[in-house]
Amino acid sequence: MINLEVKRPPHLVPSYSLTGDLLSFLRCHRQYRFYNGSALPPSRPVQLWYGEFVHGVLEAAYRIWQSESSAPAFPWPCTPSEWGQGKPDRPSHDIGEIGDRIEFVLKAQGKDARSRAARAAAYRRATAAVNELGPLLFPLIADAETKVIGTRALPTVAGRPSIRADRYEVHGVIDVVTQVSLAKVAPENAIRREIEKACPPLPQEFEVIADYKGASRPGFSSDYWTQGDWQVQTYAWLRRNQAQGVPIAAGVLLYIDELSPGTDTIREMQSQISRGDTDVRPEPGSEDEVILRNWRPGQSIDQLSLGFRLRRAIRVIPVTEESLRTATAAFDGVVREIEENIEKEFAHGTISVAWSANCKDANTCVACDFRHFCPTPGPNNTPTPVAVPQAP
Numbered sequence: 001m002i003n004l005e006v007k008r009p010p011h012l013v014p015s016y017s018l019t020g021d022l023l024s025f026l027r028c029h030r031q032y033r034f035y036n037g038s039a040l041p042p043s044r045p046v047q048l049w050y051g052e053f054v055h056g057v058l059e060a061a062y063r064i065w066q067s068e069s070s071a072p073a074f075p076w077p078c079t080p081s082e083w084g085q086g087k088p089d090r091p092s093h094d095i096g097e098i099g100d101r102i103e104f105v106l107k108a109q110g111k112d113a114r115s116r117a118a119r120a121a122a123y124r125r126a127t128a129a130v131n132e133l134g135p136l137l138f139p140l141i142a143d144a145e146t147k148v149i150g151t152r153a154l155p156t157v158a159g160r161p162s163i164r165a166d167r168y169e170v171h172g173v174i175d176v177v178t179q180v181s182l183a184k185v186a187p188e189n190a191i192r193r194e195i196e197k198a199c200p201p202l203p204q205e206f207e208v209i210a211d212y213k214g215a216s217r218p219g220f221s222s223d224y225w226t227q228g229d230w231q232v233q234t235y236a237w238l239r240r241n242q243a244q245g246v247p248i249a250a251g252v253l254l255y256i257d258e259l260s261p262g263t264d265t266i267r268e269m270q271s272q273i274s275r276g277d278t279d280v281r282p283e284p285g286s287e288d289e290v291i292l293r294n295w296r297p298g299q300s301i302d303q304l305s306l307g308f309r310l311r312r313a314i315r316v317i318p319v320t321e322e323s324l325r326t327a328t329a330a331f332d333g334v335v336r337e338i339e340e341n342i343e344k345e346f347a348h349g350t351i352s353v354a355w356s357a358n359c360k361d362a363n364t365c366v367a368c369d370f371r372h373f374c375p376t377p378g379p380n381n382t383p384t385p386v387a388v389p390q391a392p
Contacts (some may be wrong), residue, residue: 013151013165014339017301018172022334026227027343028359031368033351047112050122055175056102057095057126059135060214064093065138069236075131080123095127111191116166120263128259129212132306133313136191137210137254140178141365147173152328155336164342170333174235176210179246190310191252198316199250206249209235215256215311216265219277223360228253229317233327236319251317258312261304263297269312270295280311 016022025032065071078095090097099122105110113119149171185192195208211232216223232251240248257265269291272278282288288308317323345354357374365371 003071004042013167013169014154014335015169015171016338018170018234018331021338022234022331025338025350025366026223027336027361028357028368030351030355030357030374031359031364032338033341033345033355033371034370045241048107049113049346051114051117051120052106052111053099053102054126054129054214055096055212056105057098058129059175060098060102061093061095061130061134061143062138062141064098065134066141068093074135076127076134080120081228082382095123095130096197099123099126113319121260125214125256125260129254132259132310133254135208136189136310137176137178140180140185140208141176141192142179142297143177144209145175146177146237146239146241150238150241152332154339161280164339168270170234170238170331170335172211172235174239177239178210179385180206180208180249190307191314194311194314195250195252195314199318202249203247205246207239207246208252209239209248210214210248210252210254210351211235213253213255214257215255216261216268217255217272217278217280217315219268219272220279228315230327230330233319233323237324237328240324248319249287250319253315253317255313255315259309261309266295267297282308282309 021036024036046067061076072091072093076093076095077091078099079090080096081100092098103113113122149169151167151169154166154168180192180195187193196202209232213222213228218228232253236248236251261269269278273281273292282292286305286308287303288305291303341354345351347352359365359368365374368374
């Protein structure tokens with residue numbers, strides 16, 4: 001006679017992504033539930049296209065730079081094709097050629113630029129990123145698109161554990177891991193310079209994790225300022241768990257829009273400076289200050305100096321034991337809130353009761369498929385009196 005063990009029930013470990021869950025939930029609870037909880041793809045994924053296009057071009061450019069025996073000298077040319085029409089006679093390092101390949105992949109996923117103007121702006125900024133950040137960043141890269149994963153205890157509320165699990169999984173993809181040796185990096189390298197200013201003193205060798213942001217530099221008062229800090233700190237915590245003895249000194253956020261700012265970026269920059277809401281301002285009396293003070297919509301902004309644009313684009317966030325504890329505790333709090341909403345929806349059976357529509361960003365509202373029945377839509381959207389979808 002053989003005694004067989006009774007099959008144990010499956011053990012669920014909720015899995016959370018740094019960007020797909022934490023930042024999406026903070027942006028709008030209800031939109032997060034519809035897209036993530038129901039696995040509904042957005043019908044107009046225009047916001048996804050821009051960020052993924054810039055990421056894709058930068059990663060492909062690095063791979064080309066890394067693989068060729070004699071890397072092409074910067075600046076690289078950019079010859080974008082007409083929309084949907086390739087030009088096979090371009091060299092492999094032409095940013096237009098790289099962009100064509102990235103667009104083809106995104107189109108297969110149902111992601112397109114929302115307009116010709118948006119596509120042109122994406123190519124302009126990707127070109128600036130490759131040619132102005134590339135010479136500084138590419139020689140420092142030890143690894144690109146690094147996957148990190150770990151588990152953490154799911155925090156309880158009033159001593160009551162979650163109905164789903166006692167731990168959760170957190171995962172993400174680090175755009176760039178750099179292993180920096182100060183003896184091998186030129187002192188005039190702008191990335192080294194910004195790291196040294198933010199993180200004294202530094203060991204001779206250390207790691208820095210970097211994340212590309214297809215956005216402009218937020219002000220101190222913006223939620224995106226704090227959320228960016230949490231994101232790179234949590235990446236650092238995950239990376240440290242699998243690092244190979246080299247200390248992680250900092251995280252770096254690279255705000256790509258600052259390298260080739262458009263009208264909205266310049267307006268936001270002016271506003272931040274006027275209300276003292278930024279840490280990067282032009283030097284008093286400098287040409288950059290004069291250009292920003294006198295700029296009006298429709299005027300060219302190509303005259304802003306490279307040094308000022310790089311300072312706006314590079315944000316260094318020191319990594320310490322205290323900062324890691326603070327950021328991971330904040331992430332735990334967001335996960336706890338998501339889990340509470342899941343429990344509330346389970347109890348009430350209604351999405352609208354459990355998940356609030358708390359979005360404050362007009363751009364997020366405009367691109368949202370659920371804005372027509374949202375009780376708090378963006379300023380240009382009027383709610384339509386239709387029934388709120390129920391939980392499946």
